[in-house]
Amino acid sequence: MAMQVALKTNSLATTPTPVRTTPGAASPVARAEPLDKTRRTAPVFPEAALLSRRPLRYNVQLNQQLTAVQKAEDYLSEAENQLLVLRHQAMRGNGDEQAATVNSLLQQRSRLSGGTVDRNFNVTLQQKSKVNFTLPGMEKVLEQTPGETLVFALGGSKRELAAVAIPAEATPRQALVHLNVGLGRLGIHAALGGDGSAVFQVDEARWARVSQHLSVRGEGQQFPADAFTLLAPQAEASREDEISQIGGRWERGAGGKLQQTLEQITRERGKLHQHQERVSSRIQDMATAYSPREALETSRALSSALAKSGNQYGLLSKALAAQGNISLSTVKNLLG
Template identity: 55%
Template sequence: MQVGLKTATSSTAAALSRGAIDAPQSVKTRSVTETSAKRNPFPEAALISTRPLRYNVQLNQQLTAVQQADNYLAETETQLLLLRHSTGRHDLPEKAAGLQRLLDKRPQLSGGTVDRHFSVSLQQNTQVNFTLAGSEKLLQNPGGETLVFSLGGSKRELAAVALPEEAAPRQVLMHLNVGLGRLGINARQDITGRVKFSVDESRWDRVSQQLSVKGEGHNYPSDSFTLLAVQPEQAQHEGLVQIAARPESARENNARMQSALEQITSQRGKLRIHQDRVRSRIDDMATPYTPKQAQETARALGNVLEKSTESFSGLNRALGAQANLHLATVKNLLG
């Protein structure tokens, strides 16, 4: 447990306010003005980088993910609105270039928290959904064939899948997942019977261009690897890329831009719920002391430590135990 002290002197107050959790929401603007009671709604990113041990690792990660996602969605929303309401053709290329930059660097700028549908993914890596040509025939007629999947790139990866002679589609799908899972690919069957695949977006470039398979002549040739036709699921990302490439068509694609804006608004609303939860956790971690009480406690602690190393050892154990107690219990004991 960390105890943050605030003194009445201006120099100490300014120093402490830089590390306090009542920093402004904006990541780009910082204020060191001390506020006595009012707390701003959410910590800023600089607070994490300058005082990384103030919160536990899980909370730090949650803070970072929420901020990165919200910052990216806010910038994309602004750029979309600028392009949508552009008054003349002379500034269209500039607005389109700004949107294209955000789309190209989405994984980096969002820290991997915003996927191709502009949905927020805070707990797991963003995924790309896709289909493979001819995958349905594997489920209907596996034929006991052994398939060897190859994922090229700087380091080639191989995975073998032994299909059963005859089996229900669900069983064949399980066999596929055992092998393809080694390549980071997961397969499932939707309600229409189509086979859908998914992979982490960080591996998508390799999968989309360098996934091949060799069989035993039943479903796939045995003499060489066959490059698989990978088709990604249509997403908001592709639609906006087309608009950015042809900004003069922005007015014609007003419905597509409106859909993207509605999706961004919806996701930012969900992020505000996460912010409320994080804020609640931070408030639970706040010290129950006023600045004056904290100074008196620190002074008393210093006096005890001066007496003997034996007292220090006992007090150190007591403080260690305090960290595992409920806040109300500690307040009652100290009171």
């Protein structure tokens, strides 16, 4: 007669279910206490209080934000101080030396601010500083033409090429879309201004190359086909340009421009202070809120959980070993 065994397979723990055997068979081996009860009484590990809400506390991104904010604040603070000195000395007629100091500070803006302040003294923490410019001669491309294929070349340290096919009778907006497809490969983006003219934009880090080494070749309609034509991008006037033109002598209108720049710096520094407060609040939120007593209680609970884990592991190991010793014939009978 084949031996029949009743097993419960919904848990790793064995249960005290009676085992039917033939007369004269060996008595069943005593089983260990159920593991389910042990698991129910054991504390969940790790406890919620032991888990940090934000494990990466002072991570790389936060450090970069702190560094960017500090660089922007340092540069704007220095620029504000130097501009105040320039106004004071220029009004007295002896501002030549201070004007040279201010111009030197403006020329080193990208390096000193780490790229966090643009040409208009706007803080750019989350994005790169941009330069808006126009391209004299490109307005013809936006007019409805028979169509032309243009090849743009950007020289400098390395030569980059981009081809643009302007379809025949394209509207200005359609032509602009095609321009963006090609010029986008050179890091240049175009948009229509309020007066319908094209305004181009590029990262300030690439402006030096674009302003000196951007050329185009056409098919003999808008641009010659036998050679590249060097373009002359014109950057939009910025507050930085206005300040650099003030010089040491106080001329009419200089006071208004300088005052507007100082007000712009004040606004941007106010934004930085708000950002610093948010970062400080974030750091405090990530800090551990345990008192010394709570820390001691938590460490004791952790020690107790670790001490009990060895016993639980032993019981589980015995249960697995018991199930692993079931004979092959028993398994076949169970599977049918």
